[in-house]
Amino acid sequence: MLEQVRSFLAYLESERGMSVNTSSAYRSDLIQLLEYIDNQHKSVKSWPSVDKGIVTDYVAFLNQRDYMSATKRRKLACLKSFFSFLFDEAVIKLDPTEYFNVPRAGNTLPKSLSEDEIKILFEEIAKAKSPESIRDYTMVEILYATGMRVSELISITLGDINLRENYIRCTGKGSKERLVNIHQSASGLLEYYISTIRPTLIKPGIYRSNSVQHVFLSLRGNKLTRQGFWSILKKYAKTAGLETNLTPHVLRHTFATHMLNGGAPLRYIQELLGHSSIATTQIYTHIAQTQLQDSYDKAHPRANWL
Numbered sequence: 001m002l003e004q005v006r007s008f009l010a011y012l013e014s015e016r017g018m019s020v021n022t023s024s025a026y027r028s029d030l031i032q033l034l035e036y037i038d039n040q041h042k043s044v045k046s047w048p049s050v051d052k053g054i055v056t057d058y059v060a061f062l063n064q065r066d067y068m069s070a071t072k073r074r075k076l077a078c079l080k081s082f083f084s085f086l087f088d089e090a091v092i093k094l095d096p097t098e099y100f101n102v103p104r105a106g107n108t109l110p111k112s113l114s115e116d117e118i119k120i121l122f123e124e125i126a127k128a129k130s131p132e133s134i135r136d137y138t139m140v141e142i143l144y145a146t147g148m149r150v151s152e153l154i155s156i157t158l159g160d161i162n163l164r165e166n167y168i169r170c171t172g173k174g175s176k177e178r179l180v181n182i183h184q185s186a187s188g189l190l191e192y193y194i195s196t197i198r199p200t201l202i203k204p205g206i207y208r209s210n211s212v213q214h215v216f217l218s219l220r221g222n223k224l225t226r227q228g229f230w231s232i233l234k235k236y237a238k239t240a241g242l243e244t245n246l247t248p249h250v251l252r253h254t255f256a257t258h259m260l261n262g263g264a265p266l267r268y269i270q271e272l273l274g275h276s277s278i279a280t281t282q283i284y285t286h287i288a289q290t291q292l293q294d295s296y297d298k299a300h301p302r303a304n305w306l
Contacts, residue, residue, distance in 0.1 A: 055083075118254065143252065147272050154225065178271065
């Protein structure tokens with residue numbers, strides 16, 4: 001069970017860009033959960049055995065402790081996020097926290113890059129002409145073109161890609177498949193990468209047969225990992241001088257925000273992102289409104305009159 005905890009924490013740091021302090025707090029929260037299960041439910045030896053009843057008991061246990069409201073909220077958020085991760089990774093078949101609500105401290109708008117910052121990022125990646133940098137450019141282009149999760153991106157196989165019709169089949173949360181469009185520039189770049197660059201990354205004798213169809217490969221010839229791509233992004237963000245803490249999820253938010261600003265219907269963005277509820281997608285309307293207000297304040301001669 002501890003192995004899944006480690007995988008979850010690695011995911012938070014590599015894909016979601018969680019800070020060291022928050023990651024440390026989540027680690028303590030999950031260790032507390034493990035100790036509770038070990039003391040109160042000794043027969044439970046795996047996460048699939050943790051049902052809604054055990055989770056309810058654990059929440060009651062937390063409520064009995066003299067925690068500050070912010071600490072309790074974090075522990076509950078950690079619990080829900082962890083089991084959602086286990087469900088997405090097919091470790092469990094049912095999420096015992098699916099209908100569990102976490103008290104909100106207020107709406108936090110997801111971070112995204114401006115169009116100028118996206119341009120700077122692409123220009124930085126394009127400076128190098130190595131097979132590795134072309135692979136990196138292609139991955140960032142596909143993320144920004146589709147809004148995929150990084151876990152979906154690294155899992156793409158050759159059979160998932162239809163360059164004739166310009167779409168990619170990806171598998172999202174809960175093993176749900178969806179088709180995402182790619183524009184002609186992204187399609188052409190992907191075709192070039194697959195035909196010319198990808199073969200140079202294949203290492204005979206090292207390349208594993210179970211990943212032979214994966215599109216994006218590491219320099220060792222294996223499927224690129226989430227942590228690997230996160231490190232790649234951070235490297236380019238640093239050399240490009242971007243102040244935003246760039247993570248794969250920031251690119252996903254950037255895609256959605258720019259699509260909405262460009263006039264794409266919210267329902268269409270929902271489908272592309274693979275959100276099961278439109279409510280999740282609606283957060284981007286608040287981002288667009290905030291940016292609109294900023295533009296208005298800068299443009300109107302009396303906006304800063306007083």
